[in-house]
Amino acid sequence: MPTVTLKDVAQHAGVSHQTVSNVLNGHPHIRPATKERVLASIAALDYFPNQAAKALREARITTVCCVFYGHNPEDISDPYRNLVQSAFIAEAQAHGYSITTAFVNDDTGLTTLRQRFLQREFGGAVIVSTILTPDQAQIFQAWKMPVVLFDHALPSTMNVTADYPEGMATLVRHHATQGRRQLALIIPEEDLGSTSIRRREGFLQTCAQIDIEGIVVNGTWSYDSGYRVMQTLWTSDRRPDAVLGGNDRIGAGALRAAHDLGLSVPGDVAVSGFDDFEFAQFTTPSLTTIHIPHGDMARQAVRGLISLIDGTVPESRVFMLSLIVRESA
Structure with a gap:
């Protein structure tokens, strides 16, 4: 052609x-x-203009783009988005770059993003998404746009993520050492992003390995979901003795439901989250969770992107997670 x-x-x-x-x-x-x-x-x-790469080298664009792919731009209450976005901005500024933000949810958004790149509004992008497929990632590569995937692992694309299976395994083992034998994980089962899949897999595999009961219950990533599912679980025939939220928002919702049901936490049921957002230490009781170093991960992603723009190909990075034991479990 x-x-x-x-x-x-x-x-x-x-x-x-x-x-x-x-x-x-x-x-x-x-x-x-x-x-x-x-x-x-x-x-x-x-x-695609052949001179674009040369222009990047000679004119040195000092703006990078933070692309939230598949995120709702109106969900400004999301602590995950706010935390990583502020870390992106701080790290970019430390290296003499500014950050522009884009929300992409369809082909029109992709077209607009490419036009902005062709017009040299930014020199590369950190893609924040849990739903990006390999085919979609190849779209960005075909543009010859420097790209780092954040919190999502795909082959052939530089990415920064965390060891979610081991983090969930650590949490399951913690509940088991407290004598819990019936565990329920609330998480979106239809979410096919690598982050969600790896959390579910880590939970089920570890429950099987240590021979305790573990069920996955479908929900969303929201506080309301944790509240509703916790109420449903407690009225079922298979009451768990530990409820694990797929994230801290779910865990906080489950805590509130336990309170409204008149339950003692962790006496009647243990509750935990996953993320260690700031609010987790201020729930009642405070929320046991898995700490994800989102800030360090975001800073690493920006450094990796700047290296790509400068012509160096950095290695992908997987961050380790740690257990934060508080009052709820």
Whole structure:
């Protein structure tokens, strides 16, 4: 298939090649209708300017993008998003970079993101997503855009993640040493992201290895889900003696439900979370959980991205997790 050139784009859009160049370089005096027509031609012809990599080296773009793929931009209460985003910003600034943020949930969002990269608004991206598939990751690679995956492991793409199976195994073993024999994990079963899958696998495998009962109960990543599922569990025939939240929000919801049910925690039932967000130490009782070094992971991701932009290919990194024992378990 012949290479699409800048002149091909100009002919397709009915403009001069200089106009196309001005659009790509973000010239401020291009009429909106002309710019829209040129960008449509770039997308239709799948044009990628060969000079982009050279421009990155010679002009040195000092902005990187934090892309939340599949996240709800209106969920500003999400402690995970707020924590990692602030760490991205701080680390980028420490290296002389600024951060721009994008939320991508569909093909239109991908098109807009690519246009921004082609126009050199940023030099690379940290992709924050638990649902990104290998095929979707290859889209970014085809753009020749430096990319680091955060909290999601995929082959052939530099990524920063954590040892979730071992973290969950540590939590299960902790409950077992406290004499708990019927464990229930509340987590989204339909979530096919590597983070969720590896937490579920770590839970089930460890329960089987130490010969205790472990069931997975479907929920969402929310406080409300932990509350509702905990109430359902306690009215069922198979009451667990320990409830594990797939994250701290679920665990906090389960704690509140236990309180409303008149249960003693950890007397009647132990409750734990997973993440160690700041609020976990202020619940009543305080929440036993697994500490994930989100800040360190975010900083590592930004450093890895800057290395990619500078032409060095860093190795992927898996962070170890630790048990934080508090009052609830």
